[in-house]
Amino acid sequence: MRRVVLPVLLLALAARPAWASPNHKLRPGANGAVCLECHGDFEEKLKKASVHTPVKSRDCVGCHNPHASNHGKLLAAAQKEICATCHDVVPKGARSVHKPVAEQQCAGCHDPHASANKFNLVKPAAELCGSCHKGVVDGAAKARFKHKPVAQGCSTCHEPHASAKGGALLKADVPGLCVNCHKTETPIFLKQHVSYPVGKSRCTSCHDPHGSNARGMLKDRVHPPVAKGMCTMCHEPPGSPNRFKTRQVGAALCKGCHGQKMSQIQARSRIHQPVAEGSCLACHTPHASSKPGLVKGNMVVVCGECHADTIRRQEVSPTKHQPVKDGDCAACHDPHSSDASLMFQNPSRIELCAKCHEWQKHSTHPIGDTRKDPRNKNLTLDCLSCHRAHGTEYPHMMPYTKTSDLCTKCHENLKR
Amino acid sequence: MTWKIPFVAVVLALLLPAAAGAQGAALRFEKAIYVDEKEVALRAPEGVACSEGGALVVADTGNARLLLFSWKDGVLDGGQPLKLPQLAHPTRLQLDRKGDLLVLDRKARKIGRVGVDRAFAGWLEVSGVGDTTAVVPGSFKLDAADNVYLVDLAARRVLVLDPGGKVTREIPLPADGEFTDLDVDATGKIFVVDAAHATIYAAEKGAGAFQPITKPMKDRMSFPAYLAVGRGRIFLVDQNGMGIVTLGIDGAFQGRELSLGSNDGNLLYPGQICLGAEGDLFVADRQNNRVQVFAMKR
Numbered sequence: 001m002r003r004v005v006l007p008v009l010l011l012a013l014a015a016r017p018a019w020a021s022p023n024h025k026l027r028p029g030a031n032g033a034v035c036l037e038c039h040g041d042f043e044e045k046l047k048k049a050s051v052h053t054p055v056k057s058r059d060c061v062g063c064h065n066p067h068a069s070n071h072g073k074l075l076a077a078a079q080k081e082i083c084a085t086c087h088d089v090v091p092k093g094a095r096s097v098h099k100p101v102a103e104q105q106c107a108g109c110h111d112p113h114a115s116a117n118k119f120n121l122v123k124p125a126a127e128l129c130g131s132c133h134k135g136v137v138d139g140a141a142k143a144r145f146k147h148k149p150v151a152q153g154c155s156t157c158h159e160p161h162a163s164a165k166g167g168a169l170l171k172a173d174v175p176g177l178c179v180n181c182h183k184t185e186t187p188i189f190l191k192q193h194v195s196y197p198v199g200k201s202r203c204t205s206c207h208d209p210h211g212s213n214a215r216g217m218l219k220d221r222v223h224p225p226v227a228k229g230m231c232t233m234c235h236e237p238p239g240s241p242n243r244f245k246t247r248q249v250g251a252a253l254c255k256g257c258h259g260q261k262m263s264q265i266q267a268r269s270r271i272h273q274p275v276a277e278g279s280c281l282a283c284h285t286p287h288a289s290s291k292p293g294l295v296k297g298n299m300v301v302v303c304g305e306c307h308a309d310t311i312r313r314q315e316v317s318p319t320k321h322q323p324v325k326d327g328d329c330a331a332c333h334d335p336h337s338s339d340a341s342l343m344f345q346n347p348s349r350i351e352l353c354a355k356c357h358e359w360q361k362h363s364t365h366p367i368g369d370t371r372k373d374p375r376n377k378n379l380t381l382d383c384l385s386c387h388r389a390h391g392t393e394y395p396h397m398m399p400y401t402k403t404s405d406l407c408t409k410c411h412e413n414l415k416r
Numbered sequence: 417m418t419w420k421i422p423f424v425a426v427v428l429a430l431l432l433p434a435a436a437g438a439q440g441a442a443l444r445f446e447k448a449i450y451v452d453e454k455e456v457a458l459r460a461p462e463g464v465a466c467s468e469g470g471a472l473v474v475a476d477t478g479n480a481r482l483l484l485f486s487w488k489d490g491v492l493d494g495g496q497p498l499k500l501p502q503l504a505h506p507t508r509l510q511l512d513r514k515g516d517l518l519v520l521d522r523k524a525r526k527i528g529r530v531g532v533d534r535a536f537a538g539w540l541e542v543s544g545v546g547d548t549t550a551v552v553p554g555s556f557k558l559d560a561a562d563n564v565y566l567v568d569l570a571a572r573r574v575l576v577l578d579p580g581g582k583v584t585r586e587i588p589l590p591a592d593g594e595f596t597d598l599d600v601d602a603t604g605k606i607f608v609v610d611a612a613h614a615t616i617y618a619a620e621k622g623a624g625a626f627q628p629i630t631k632p633m634k635d636r637m638s639f640p641a642y643l644a645v646g647r648g649r650i651f652l653v654d655q656n657g658m659g660i661v662t663l664g665i666d667g668a669f670q671g672r673e674l675s676l677g678s679n680d681g682n683l684l685y686p687g688q689i690c691l692g693a694e695g696d697l698f699v700a701d702r703q704n705n706r707v708q709v710f711a712m713k714r
C-alpha cells in the first residue's frame with residue numbers, strides 16, 4: 001500500500017505549477033494591477049472612454065506574457081493572431097472581408113488598450129474610414145445631393161469586418177439593402193422611374209449611394225436619355241410585357257445616336273475587338289457612371305478584364321507609369337480604334353511619350369527616325385527601345401536587371 | 417542478366433522522345449527576313465503563310481503589300497512585292513491547295529482572294545447565313561480540302577464555309593472570352609484561343625459546341641493572340657509576353673520559348689505564325705519589322 005501512495009504523492013508535488021509553489025507565490029494583482037507600478041502611463045489610458053475589456057479588468061496577462069515571449073511587446077501570440085484568440089469577427093461563408101481583417105491588421109483600426117472612440121477605434125469612425133477610402137469620404141462630404149445614412153456613419157450600410165450577406169461589406173445585397181428605406185411600390189417612386197418597375201434592379205447601376213452632384217443622386221455622368229427620363233429611346237415602353245428589352249441589340253442600338261462617332265471608329269484600320277464585336281457594354285454602362293465617357297469603372301479594372309497581364313506588369317513594377325497608376329489607359333491608347341500599332345493615340349511613339357515627357361525630345365539618348373537600332377537594322381531608336389511602358393520587375397521600366405545589361409545590348413564593346 | 421541492359425535501352429529509347437516532346441519545340445534561330453528583293457525594309461508585318469511546296473508569303477502590313485518568297489532546303493529566295501489596292505491592310509494569310517492566297521484585310525474586314533497569277537480575284541462572299549453583311553472575320557484558317565474556318569466577331573461564332581463561301585456549319589463561341597484565333601487539325605477538330613484568359617477550347621468534327629481543353633493559363637503566358645496546330649502540337653503566340661508556347665494536342669503544357677528583344681531570335685509583339693513543310697516555324701515579328709524563321713526539333 002505504501003508503495004503506491006508515495007509515488008502518487010511525489011507525482012502530485014512535481015505537477016504543481018511554479019506559481020503555486022510557496023517560493024513563487026504571486027502578489028495580489030500580479031495578472032495586471034502590478035504591471036501598472038512600472039507602466040504608469042497606462043493610468044491615463046484607463047481614463048479613456050473605451051477601454052479594452054482585459055485592460056479594464058487589469059488582466060494584462062490575457063495578451064502579454066510577463067516573463068518572456070517570442071513575439072514583440074511580450075505578446076502571448078503573434079501580433080496578427082492574438083486578437084483572434086478571443087474575437088471571431090469573420091462569419092462563416094463571408095462574401096466580403098475587409099482588407100485589414102483579411103490581413104489580420106486589427107491595430108490599423110483598433111487600439112488594443114484604450115481609445116477615446118467607441119470600439120477602441122484609433123480615430124473617430126468617419127475619419128478612420130476616410131484614411132483609406134479618402135475618395136469616397138471626401139466625395140460624400142462635397143456631394144450636392146447627400147445620402148442621409150452616409151452622414152450617420154459608414155456602418156449604417158456596411159459591416160466593418162466582414163459580411164456574409166453582401167459584397168463590399170454591405171449588410172445586405174442591393175436592392176434588398178436599399179428597399180429597407182426606399183419603398184418601391186409608392187406612386188412617387190414609380191413616377192421617378194418613369195413607370196418602369198425597377199424595384200428589383202440594381203440601384204447602384206445608376207445611383208451613387210454615397211451622394212452625387214446629379215439630381216436623384218444619379219452618378220455624376222448620366223447618359224442623356226436617362227437624365228431626360230427618355231427611357232423609351234432605348235427600351236420598350238413601360239407598359240410593354242418586355243419593357244426592359246432594348247429596341248435593338250448591341251451596337252445597333254447605340255448607333256442610333258452615336259452613328260457619327262461609330263463611323264469615325266470604323267474608318268480606322270485597327271478596331272478594338274469588343275468594338276468589332278459590337279459589345280459597347282463590355283466597357284460602358286448604359287445609364288450612369290462616375291467615370292467620364294460612361295466607362296463602367298476605373299479603366300485599369302475595365303481594361304484589366306481582358307488585359308490582366310498588362311495591368312499585372314504595372315503592379316509588380318517598382319517604377320509606376322503615371323497614366324496607368326491614374327487609371328487613364330486612354331492617355332496613350334485609343335480604346336475604340338486606331339491606325340497606329342498597339343492602338344496608340346499617336347503613330348509616333350516619341351511624340352506620344354513627349355506629351356508628358358517633353359524634355360525627352362531634346363535631352364536624352366539619341367532617338368528618332370535617323371538613329372538606327374544596332375540590334376535590328378529595321379528599327380530606329382525610340383522610347384520603347386529601352387522602356388516598357390507598363391513597367392517591368394526592374395526600376396525605370398527597363399527590361400533588364402541592371403542598366404548595364406540594357407546598354408550593352410547595343411554597346412557590345414563595353415561589355416565586361 | 418544480360419537481357420536487362422538491352423531492355424533498359426529499349427525502354428529509354430521509347431520514353432525519351434516523349435519526354436523530349438513534352439519539353440516544347442526546341443526552336444533554333446535560322447534566319448531573319450528584313451527586306452524584299454529590292455532591299456526595301458519590311459514594316460510591321462502581321463501575317464505569314466507557308467505551303468507544302470515551300471511558298472512563303474508575308475503580309476508586310478505597314479507597307480500595305482504582300483511579299484512572295486520561297487523557302488526550300490533552308491534557303492530563302494524571292495521577295496517580290498505584290499501591292500493590291502483592295503488589300504492595303506493585309507493582316508492574316510492562308511495559301512490553299514491550288515496556290516491561291518486568301519488575305520484578311522483588317523480595314524475592309526473581309527477576306528480577299530489572290531489567284532495564282534497574283535491578281536486580285538475578288539472577296540470571299542459568305543452565303544447561307546441570315547445577314548451575311550454582318551459577318552466580321554477576326555481570323556481564319558483553311559483545312560486540307562480548302563474549307564474556310566473563320567471567327568465571326570460580330571456574332572461570336574465560328575463559321576465553316578466551303579471553298580465557295582457557303583456556310584456549312586456554325587458553332588457558337590463560349591460566352592466569356594476574347595477569341596482571337598483558331599485552327600483546324602487533320603481530323604477536323606477545331607481549336608480556338610481565348611487570349612484574355614489564355615484558354616484553349618476545341619470542338620470535335622461535327623460537335624455543336626466548344627469545350628475547354630485547358631484551364632486558364634495566365635500564369636504561363638500573357639496574351640496568346642495567335643494559334644497554329646501541326647506536328648502533333650498546338651503552337652501559341654504570346655503576343656504581349658513575347659514568346660512561343662507549345663502545348664500537346666490534348667492541351668498539356670509543354671514549354672515556352674523565345675523572349676523579348678530586338679536581336680535575332682528575340683520577339684517584339686509577334687503576329688501570325690505558320691508551320692513550314694521542312695519543319696520550320698515562321699513568325700511575323702511585327703514590332704521588330706521582320707519575319708523570323710526557326711528550325712524545330714524533328
